[in-house]
Amino acid sequence: MSQQALVASAAGDDPADGLRAVRALRELADRLEALQVERARRLGWSWQDIAGALGVSRQAVHKKHNRRI
C-alpha cells in the first residue's frame, strides 16, 4: 500500500485502523519518554524540571519513572 493510501485509510471510517494508530503512538510516546527522562536524570535534571518540561506534576513523573531509572 502506498503512503497516501495508508493515510487515507487512517482518516477513513474503520475505527480498528484509527485505534491501532493511537495505540502505536502511545507506545512510541511512552518509549521516548522513558529514554528522555532517563537521560535528563543522568544529566542532573531534578524531577521538578522534568515534570515542568512534560507538563505534569512532579509526583506523577516521579511515581512513573523513579523505580525504573
Place this chain on the structure above:
Amino acid sequence: MFERFTKDARFAVVGAQEIAIEAHSGQIDSRHLLVALAEEDGPARSALTDSGLDVAELVRQARANINAGDALDPAALAAVGIDLDEVTRRTEATFGEGALARAGRILRGRRKHIPFTRDAKKSLELALREAIRLGSKEIDGGHLLLGLTRAESPARSVLSGAGADIEQVRNLAEGKSAAA
C-alpha cells in the same frame, strides 16, 4: 539443552533475538525463530525451499505478522504519517543502538534480556524431542523447524498462511536432519 545445539541452531536462537530487537518486540516467539531459520543457510531453510515455498515472501509475511501484533506497529504509525524507521534512526543517534527496544523493556520492567514466550520455549522443547525421536544427539535447524511445526504455534500459522504444506515441510526437514 543448548550445549546440544549445532551451530546453525545456535545462529537461529541468536538471530531470533536480533529480529526481536529490530522489530521492537517485547518478547521472542516462535515466529521470530521461524524468520531466523528461514534467513540462515541450513537444513531448515533448504527444507522450506525444497517444499516449493518462496522463502523471501515467507520471511516478509512473517515479519509483517510480527509487527502487526506489536504495540509499536510500523504500519499503524505510517497510517498517521510517522516513519518508524526514521524515528528509530534519530533516536539511536542520541540514545544508542536498539534504544527504542530497550525503552520497551524499561517500560515492562526488563532491562537486558528479551524473554522467550511460552510458545517459543515449547517449540524448543519439541525440537529436542524431535531430535531424540530421530535418534540424533544434536539439535540442528531442521529439528527446530520440526519443533515449530509439531503443534499449533504462531510460526505454524504463518507457514500455513504463506501456503506451506506443513506435512511436506516436516518430511523434508526430517530428511535434511537425518542426512546431516
